[in-house]
Amino acid sequence: MMPRKIKFYRTRDDKCPIENFLDSLPGKAAQKIIWVLKLIEELEIIPALYLKKLAGTDELWECRIKQGSNIYRLFAFFIGREVWLTHGFVKKTQKTPANEIARAQKYRQDYFNRIGRSS
Numbered sequence: 001m002m003p004r005k006i007k008f009y010r011t012r013d014d015k016c017p018i019e020n021f022l023d024s025l026p027g028k029a030a031q032k033i034i035w036v037l038k039l040i041e042e043l044e045i046i047p048a049l050y051l052k053k054l055a056g057t058d059e060l061w062e063c064r065i066k067q068g069s070n071i072y073r074l075f076a077f078f079i080g081r082e083v084w085l086t087h088g089f090v091k092k093t094q095k096t097p098a099n100e101i102a103r104a105q106k107y108r109q110d111y112f113n114r115i116g117r118s119s
Contacts, residue, residue, distance in 0.1 A: 002081050004041045009086045009107050017087035018074065032067045040083060060104050075104035
C-alpha cells in the first residue's frame, strides 16, 4: 500500500488558508486535527466518520473532526494519493454552509488552472 500524502493548498499570492485556520485554533483542537490527518495518511480505508465526499460537488471531500463541543471541517480534493487541504471552519449549523463549499471549489479550480490541468 502506498501511503497518502497531505498537502496544503496555497493561493496565487502564497497565502495558505488551511495553515491560517490551524494556527487560529486552541492547542487541543489542532492536536486532534493533526491526529486525524495522520490517520488519513496512514489508513488504507478511512472511516467516513473522518473523511467523506461532499454530495453534489466536483470531487470535494470533507474532513470531519469533533473536539469537545466543537465540530471542525476541513475541505480537500485528491490528486492520486495526495490529499490537498484547502481551508477549514468551525461548523455551527447542521448543513455545511454553501459559501464554504463554494470557497473550496474556487480554491480547487484555481489549483488546477495553475498546474495547467482541467479538473
